[in-house]
Amino acid sequence: MxxxxxxxxxxxxxxxxxxxxxxxxxxxxxxxxxxxxxxxxxxxxxxxxxxxxxxxxxxxxxxxxxxxxxxxxxxxxxxxxxxxxxxxxxxxxxxxxxxxxxxxxxxxxxxxxxxxxxxxxxxxxxxxxxxxxxxxxxxxxxxxxxxxxxxxxxxxxxxxxxxxxxxxxxxxxxxxxxxxxARVLNAYNKRCAVCTLRYPELLDAAHIISDNDERGLPIVTNGMAMCKIHHAAYDQDFLGVSPDYIVYINERLLADRDGPMLQFGLQAMNGKSLELPSRRDDRPDRDYLAERFARFAS
Ligand SMILES: [Zn+2]
Incomplete structure (x- = not known):
């Protein structure tokens, strides 16, 4: 013993x-x-x-x-x-x-x-x-x-x-x-919904409606798997996701010139379709996305 x-x-x-x-x-x-x-x-x-x-x-x-x-x-x-x-x-x-x-x-x-x-x-x-x-x-x-x-x-x-x-x-x-x-990364097969990066250590579950809001429930349809940079960009409204699952990059970033992270990591994502979970029930709620996208677009 x-x-x-x-x-x-x-x-x-x-x-x-x-x-x-x-x-x-x-x-x-x-x-x-x-x-x-x-x-x-x-x-x-x-x-x-x-x-x-x-x-x-x-x-x-x-x-x-x-x-x-x-x-x-x-x-x-x-x-x-x-x-x-x-x-x-x-x-x-x-x-x-x-x-x-x-x-x-x-x-x-x-x-x-x-x-x-x-x-x-x-x-x-x-x-x-x-x-x-x-x-x-x-x-x-x-x-x-x-x-x-x-x-x-x-x-x-x-x-x-x-x-x-x-x-x-x-x-x-x-x-x-x-x-x-865990639920969100599992639903997205451990890939970033924006750029498809597949290193779990670099992935987060982004809330669509913030968890500081009482409607911001920790459910899969209120989340998207995102790599650290795209999660941060989403939270800062540098990146938006429309209710029809299209990724947008904000005008200021699009007009700027910088190194490869800006060019390939962010600007190149503009207009891309979101990589969705294979289960339809796991996909982001369009009403949540619309509410959130209005903030990005304003
Ligand atoms: Zn990403």
Missing amino acids: LSSEQQALLRLEIFADLEALIDSRGGFASRDELTSFVMKNGLRMPLIDTGRGIRNPQEFDATLAIVSASDGGRNNPYDDAIDRETGLLRYSWAKGPLDAGDNRKLLAALQTGTPIILFEKPLPNLYVPVLPVYVIDVDIERRHFIIDLDDSRLRTGREVPLDKSYVARVVKQRVHQPMFR
Whole structure:
């Protein structure tokens, strides 16, 4: 058995290796990638357990990862297991007593304050990790573990209240935005909708209606996959997308002369058709585009 320090070190290495994998895949991984996960040091370390929502490797006294049971589906961008007021996720006990089977190591994570990985599953076979998260309580009556999505460890139990706007920001940044990016990049087959660049590390999910607007939902039809430069250009209204999916570059940029980024990266995109998702239901909402395009054109 590994010592506590060895376990803690191994866990940190797993977190770092997982983050590197996820960055290279555009913010999500498939079931196969997680079950066949190999660490950089060569150790095979499956991160999910087929058929169960919990991963308890023999090397560890405490749980390594859990999978949220909530599979929102295409039209629900949120995880219904997360209480949006408190930012706490409820995770059901496995069958049997609290101190036995799969429950035992999750209880150990609570008792020792061990960081764990939460996998969100915005679509089947699309896993988005949130890490680290902490088990902070058990609800004996409802047979739930209580998971804190806030990694600042400001609370020690589910009854400790946190400011609602703080909680909303934590849930948005740590869960909803990564899930949005994963859905959008997946819909666009990990390519920029403007220039077709296919390096996930350089791709974002651009909002059409801003997520500061309450109508700016984190749903695929309110997003477009864009490379960093086209996303920034879109946000700054240097680049517009019309409701009939044509890319426009603003007059000032078109009239300017500069190096190859301006000429080939921006000016050459003027008049181009947007590269759309193959699923019709994933395509940008034309009303959202029209509203946004009016700002670009004004
Ligand atoms: Zn691009």
